[in-house]
Amino acid sequence: MENQIAGKVIVITGASSGAGRTIALHLAQDGAFPVLASRNEAALEELATECRDLGTKALVVPTDVTDHSSVRHLARAAFEWKGRIDVWVNNAGVLAAGAFEKMPWENHQRVIATNLLGYMSGAHAVLPYFKYQQRGILINNISIGGFLPVPFGGAYSASKFALRGFFEALKGELTSWPHIHVVDLFSAFLDTPGIHHASNYTGKVLKPAPLVYDPLIMAQAVKASILHPKSTRYPGAASLLFKLSHAIAPELTTKLSGLLMKMYLKRAKKASSTDGNLFNTVNFAMCTNGNTKPHIKPGIRRLLKAGALLAGAGIAVYLIAGKKTSRHVR
Template sequence: MSAKHSPVVVVTGASSGIGRETARLHARRGGRLVLASRSRAALETVAQECRELGGQALVVPTDVTDERAVHALAAAAVSRFGRIDIWVGNAGTFAYGAFEDLPSDVFRQVVETNLMGQVHGARAVLPHLRRQGHGTLVLVGSLYSHVGSPAISPYATSKFGLLGFAECLRAELRGSGIRLRLILPSTIDTPIYQHAANFTGRRVRPLPPASSPKRVARAILRAPRSHRFAAFVGRTQTAVRPVHDVAPPVYDAVASWLMDHVELHGRDAEASPGTVFTAPETASPVTGGWRRTRRRVLFGAMVAAAVLALPLRSERRR
């Protein structure tokens, strides 16, 4: 594909994890990339990587909680490449802590980033896509757009909100020529957990099994050609949805047990806002080092034990 006809792709949250891998995949296909995150230095690292893979890359440092900055990002993309074909809303932050223990500014900032950052992105790019009469808006949500869990209330709140926003916007875009696609990953092996705010007093790790960021990036790459509005990534954990919908008390008990016994461990973690307010100075890896076979086996055994134990406990209480 000639450079003139290669897609113009804007990626927010491009300096690590899913965003960085998405940029890589598009670069390998000769894409013209507009890379956004809060740190210019981190973005320059990713941009050089993309150029070496065969793509073009423009760096636009952007805090997605700043609506004016997001509009400037869209304008920079159009100014440089003449159009926007795909906008990938991927920027996100994470916070652990019981709701009553989380500082209100941390809660608000997670929602501002994960939800309002996507809203700002849609406001910024849709006028350009409507003018063109085509284009794809890809929003990265989460399995937590459908289910909750203890100790992650700001993240789940933002992702539930994103699902509602996406469904409303989908209806409004009917017949416009603009595609809206929602990607819903479960646990993905990225550094977001190392970067997370933590007010639990314990160390944190993601709920295994963690899927590769490449799987999410491939789903994002396929999104403009897909006829499906929403695509889940990480099928193992999506199996909890029927339990959540049919037996909420069972789901809550299992989710609480897993948070207390698997996701949280140790007792020596200091309270920290992580990178919720301040970006890392350098680019972070695509992966966070969370995929290990031993943890997958442990996860399966623990879930099975917890689910099987619940009916027995109920019977004993009768």
């Protein structure tokens, strides 16, 4: 198949570490021209060098997604660089963990400003260019947090649920633009340094959920979305399983999530409170992976896929039974 990635101008926010860094390197291997954005200029310059070593071109644009003028500057710089913007990847995100009332209010606000308003700001900045070009792909790294609540991460959950609603509305607005695509990615838990960069007011050391995927699955999903845009993708079989679980039994799923989180916090080692990278960038763990074990092994992955299929069958049976019941009631 013809390589449709080479030469494309692809803006990536939150590119300095984790999924963003992985996406940039993965696409650079195929000859894309990544526009690298985050608050950490030094990390971006290092990444740009890695991309250029792969034989492509890269542009560094230090950007704070909580500042709309900064995001508009990013879009303008990307467009002026090559005369177009082919793809925009909303990826910059932060996490704040702790009991809702014990977390400083400013921290909750910062999560919303970054995760929700930052993505909206990106869409607001790039859409005029897409409409001018009459084409473009907007890809949003929302994560399974858009369906599955995260106890002790209330602002994070609020931002992710809101993103799902916002981009559904935006897709409705863009129906008359057939070559402008909005793609939402709801990935499973990823092994990135994000957990180490988090604002933490739990009083305990934070670790990712037991089942984590290499962030490469997100990079592969972004590539697939460029080659074949579609409204939603679920990188990692566990993602779809979590979504179906919440769809079938939302109250039970929420209670189990809270129980598991409380059990973990009860056993975890103590840690001092920190704002992490909420208000300022950090200078550690600016890499692709968080080196968390275990990763999802192929056998477990097959089981998760089977579980997702069974859950889907369960929903179908539930819906059919519900229709039959409603007929009897009438």
